Amino acid sequence: MTLRWKLSAAIAAVSALVVVALSLVVHNAARVSMINSARDVQDERVQSALRIYETNGRLVFYATLDDPALPPELRAYAAKGQRATYVQRTGRGLEVWAETPAGGGKVLSLRTGITDRYSVLVDLDRTLMIGSAAVVLGGTAIGVAVGGRMSRRLRKAANAARKVADGDTGVRVREAIGRRGRDETDELARAVDAMADALQHRLEAERRVTADIAHELRTPLTGLVTATELLPPGRPSELVRDRVRALRTLVEDVLEVARLDGAAERADLQEVALGEFVRRRVPALAPDAQVTVAQEAVVQTDPRRLERVLGNLLANAARHGAGAIDVLVDGPYVRVRDHGPGFPPDLLREGPSRFRTGSTDRSGGHGLGLTIATGQARVLGARLTFRNAPPADGGGAVAQLLLPR
Template structure:
């Protein structure tokens, strides 16, 4: 069983949620770090200023009493302060108390002779305190306790007598914890809003894509007229327009193929009819020729020749079309005098008809294929139109125009669109068909092989066919 892959809506929601979460988390982290740094710096500055003021006050009111008495006096002053812990240590050799106890890298908190130390004091901090006299700025050291962190500051009250104050950062930590919680709720709300908006956007995109998908399935099932609604985001609208354009092209191609198929069916019928008549005539004449008198035998011989020539012409046209269809046609170019070529075609097609020539041009082209074009146009003009037929040749620096104008009734309007289609024939308004319906198609294909084209129009005299060919130099050829 095939595993169902995530749909476009899931991808969009996941992408939006991931990007939003990452961006929100980064912003929240940056905001928290900035806020934490600012709060802690203000807390440290406040602690430093407060300790400096205390130390200065105590140092300026020194009564020259023994260290233990001075410690009691300082303790009385500091106990009136709210929110701080303090401890006084006596390092003087004449101290009435034991020296502060040092264990490893710390001085024990219970070594104080006055006050209360909530944590042991690192040796570097105590050494710095012993070197810090009154009226000197002090940078606090942040130390972690059992339940909180402390900003620790120390200084010399008098030689050998050190006071250390502990500023509890519990309120700062609580403030930052509240700030973290606020950021968390804010990030959660932003992520939820982003997920909701992403879901709405994804639903809109999916609805648009589903519309194109549904239209494609219906189109594949045979509904050639179905089209996708161009709604939603720009990309979905572009997708719908692209599908609709493709559907139009496919529908037109199908219609064209069906028309070609109908033409080919007509071809089979026409070719079968055109072949059956001369073949039947040839067979009948051949079977009865020996029994005919000399005069009738001559007429039968002429009839056989005419039917054989018609049959050969049809076969030649079919071979020519098959060569063009297969892409095997080649141009064997040479310098061609168009007036001479048109005159030769007129002499071959209609030796006694009135064909008037005007103008001339010399181009590099395939003489045989140009002869085929002129022969088919002249034959069409004389079969469906009436003489006189005018051949007018003009040229410019980049093209040559050959106009074949007859004096007939013109081309029926309903035949204009299919005039150059294979096996198409004009209706009875231009006289009996007579041809096999391939002449104009072959002429157009040969003109296109030269990089040109043939156009047809009705004038006040009759039908006019214009052959337009590019002027090709010897180097280009």
């Protein structure tokens, strides 16, 4: 159940309890008032009947002397010489008795049914039921309205928080939910915005430190590369050159990751025939890869950045996969698949992370290739997803890039 319906159910339950309690109070008060009124009237009638009987010996108001049906409770009062009234329930409703001693040991009594008056309670109960239903429905409607407004604000806040988590630093939760009123939702929004600002400042500081370190390493690396070219031929010299090239690639990758994290990169978009582009670029990036164009499509993209994404996906498949590498172009989709052990569960669950290569089966590298590919795809406005092919289909890792047409 959503917050709207929980709040509505709570208001409806409280409203029902309140109206039931009030209805019982009103019903009992009306019943007691009606019975007391009938007893007062009956008491006055029996006194009038006694005066007339004592004056001329006539019985009026259907009064009787020594009625055998007189309730025992009234006989006890009459024996004490006291006048009394009594309410008795019968199959036809309520009967109000009144008795008074008439002298000579006789008892004069009256009884009157109040069935008609008792029906008033039925009408009253019906009215109370209708009113209670109206109150419950009205309270539920108010709960739906109030809960709906709160639920919409919280849902907007959740969507804005997801965008912040996805890296959209320009989103603010308080602006997303609107600045109307100062309630708990507004306090939550301000707290989330403050947390997002603090995290953004910390990440920006870490990015600047990383970029500065990588930038400072470029100068000595350039000199080191030049120096390795002066080494005499031989196996030791070749090993040194290989390690220097790997270090230089690492520094360049770290700089690229820092630039992508800064969210300042902009794509130079052009119309590109995707199938033809992949068919021409893949042989240079991975000569052994098999390219299949199922459906051609024209997309808006930056060719340089798209080539970088393809190169990293192919390099990852060649380094960590096994068997042939298949590249499929199907409209705006590009799929790169190997036949190795597949992506590790952490990567599928959380996405690529720098300097984390996953399981030991996919060891090697620095974990920056897929991170850079994801960042470049974000700059292109594309969507890069990762999954593993089912074992029945041969298994392997599948990276899919969806480009905007």
